[in-house]
Amino acid sequence: MPPAVAVGPSRAMSGAGRAGELRLTVDDGDAWPILSSDVASFQTQARRPPPCRAPDGRPALHEGSRVGISGKRAHRRSCRTVRRHAACGLATPSMRSTSLSSRHAPSTRVDPMSYVRCLRGLGSGIEYSADVPMNLDPVDGRPVEMVLDLDRLAAEKPEAAWYDPSRRDLWRFGALMALDIANPEDARHIVALGEGHTPLLDYADHAAAHAGGLRLQVKEEGKAHPGYGANPTQSFKDRGMAMVVAQARRLGLTKLAVPTQGNAGDSLTRYAVAAGLSVVVAMPDDTPAPILGNVAAAALRDPDRVKLELIGPTIREAGAYLKEHYVPQGFFSVATFQEPGWRIEGKKSLGLELAEPAPGHTRWSLPDAVIYPTGGGTGVLGMWKAWDELEALGLIDSRRPRMLCVQSEVTPPLVNAFDAGVDDTSVVRAGNTISFGLNVPGGVGHFKVLKIIRESGGAAIAVSEADTAAELQRVWRDKRWWISPEGAACLAAIPQLLDRRLLNRGERVVAVNTGSAEKYLPALRHLM
Known part of the structure; x- marks a missing residue:
């Protein structure tokens, strides 16, 4: 069941632009402001239209219900896609535009994105x-995603003409991304710093994988390798934040806020500074020193643009602090899942890279299983969305990798929910883990992560701190790879995945290493 929703007056009405503001409250206690003029139309949902289908009979990815909005101006703003809908045999929708608050509405004309059709509540x-900034879906308090017009993309760029493998970054996927770097109107918003296009490292000699007959590969999101792209902050978070900053620039947003366990804040700071935006980062004070130091140094160099708040003990408390102290000042929250699908779109590139043809080949294909360290779960949704879109474009079939989501046993909300057979997580007490990125006690997008895990035939797996530490030591000793503790946790899960028959002999398995161990020193020095 979605969370209960109540709309009522905000308790705090101070601050510019807040007169008459209302807040949407969901049953986890979070409150988000919405426009008071929007409330009436939220109370009546339009009839759900029949599913729009692609020419081959599969449901198109943009089917969904709509809420009406009156006014010619709103109709022009949000219904640029009249011809695209007509091609699918649907009546022209009046798409509902909503924002976090009127203070975030773009002040100038917004460029249409190449193939993005709308946002849709998950x-x-x-x-x-x-074209209007929003956070969570005002109807149910859950995240939204971006929807591409794949029918038009396939017609205008057949045979994957959007794909440019000569680029050594995530923008190689062109118009299949929410912004197409080959389109000058899109490209002017993008700040490309080399993110994405990371290597798959062969790890056939991993002891457990070798004994189990697995073809193991590690997706290396941390250290750079010759001939590939390089995530500028040595973290997979750069994929999401590159898209966040580009979309913020497109909408004319200049002030961004993010709560973080560390890497997301480091990444957003790097991209925001490069783009000339202002940013506030809230993170626990026990964040690894190199990550915290990067943000602190940026704040020292540019105090008018970068602010650092040390708030903990976890990302949850950091997020609450930003909502109370910075969102009322006009900062737009880009917390996990609480921006309008931007981070999902950036992380989608990870799934596209796992599917793209190997050099010299033309066939798109997927591994049998993906082992993924899962905190909030944006990457899980991004990869799944990528594969759905590739299927809709005819590049892959309906088969999917088993999604094996790894958590620390000291903070296992997904594991608890998966084992209990329930549809969403409950907030847990955060533990003490060396896998800082997994110390996420709950997540607003976890309901969707659980759905994906089950649809894929996968599982949520808890790994002990001792096993993670031992695996990190082993990899450093055997390979001299600077894998993160989160990546080590994925490799440490392999024995129990084999025991539970979630991995099978002969399968190609990808474990995702989300960052570099350098970012966790000196906390990991004793293990290396």
Whole structure:
């Protein structure tokens, strides 16, 4: 069941632009402001139209229900896609536009994105304009995603003409990304720093994988390798934040806020500074020194643009602090899942890279299983979305990798929910883990992560701190790879995955290493 929703007056009405503001409250206690003029139309949902289908009979990825909005101006703003809908045999929708608050509305004309059609609630299926900044779906308090017009993309760029493998970054996927770097109107918003296009490292000699007959590869998101792209902050978070900053620039947003366990804050700071935006980062004070130091140094160099708040003990408390102290000042929250699908779109590139043809080949294909360290779960949704889109474009079939989501046993909300057979997580007490990125006690997108795990035939797996530490030591001794503790946790899960028959002899398995161990020193020095 989606969370209960109540709309009522905000308790705090101070601050510019807040007069008449209302807040949407969901049953986890979070409150988000919405426009008071929007409330009436939230109370009546339009009839759900029949599913729009692609020419081959599969449901198109943009089907969903809609909420009406009156006014010619709103209709022009959010219904740029009249012809695209007509091609699918649907009546022209009046798409509902909503924002976090009027203070975030773009002040200038917004460039249309190449093939993005709208935003859509992950729970409600309701569609919204992609040209107005919003956070969670105002109907159910759940995240939204960006929806591409794949029918038009396939017609205008057949045979994957959007794909440019000569680029050594995530923008190689062109118009299949929410912004197409080959389109000058899109490209002017993008700040490309080399993110993405990371290597798959062969690890056939991993002891457990070798004994189990697995073809193991590690997706290396941390250290750079010759001939590939390089995530500038040595973390997979750069994929999401590159898209966040580009989309913020497109909408004219200049002030961004993010709560973080560390890497997301480091990444957003790097991209925001490069783009000339202001940013506030809230992170626990026990964040690894190199990560905290990067943000602190940026704040020292540019105090007018970068602010660092040390708030803990976890990302949850950091997020609450930003909502109370910085969102009222006009900062737009890009917390996990609480921006309008931007981080999902950036992380989608990870799934595209796992599917793209090997050099010299033309066939798109997927591994049999993906072992992924899962905190909030944005990457899980991004990869799944990538594969759905590739299937809709005819590049892969309906088979999917088993999604094996790894958590630390000291903070295992997904594991608890998966084992209990329930549809969403409950907040747990955060533990003490060396896998800082996994110390996430709950997540607003976890309901969707659980759904994906089950649809894929996968599982949520808990790994002990001792096993993670031992695996990190082993990899350093055997390979001299600077893998993160989160990546080590994925490799440490392999024995129990084999025991539970979630991995099988002869299968190609990809474990995702989300960052470099350098970012966790000196906390890991004793293990290396």
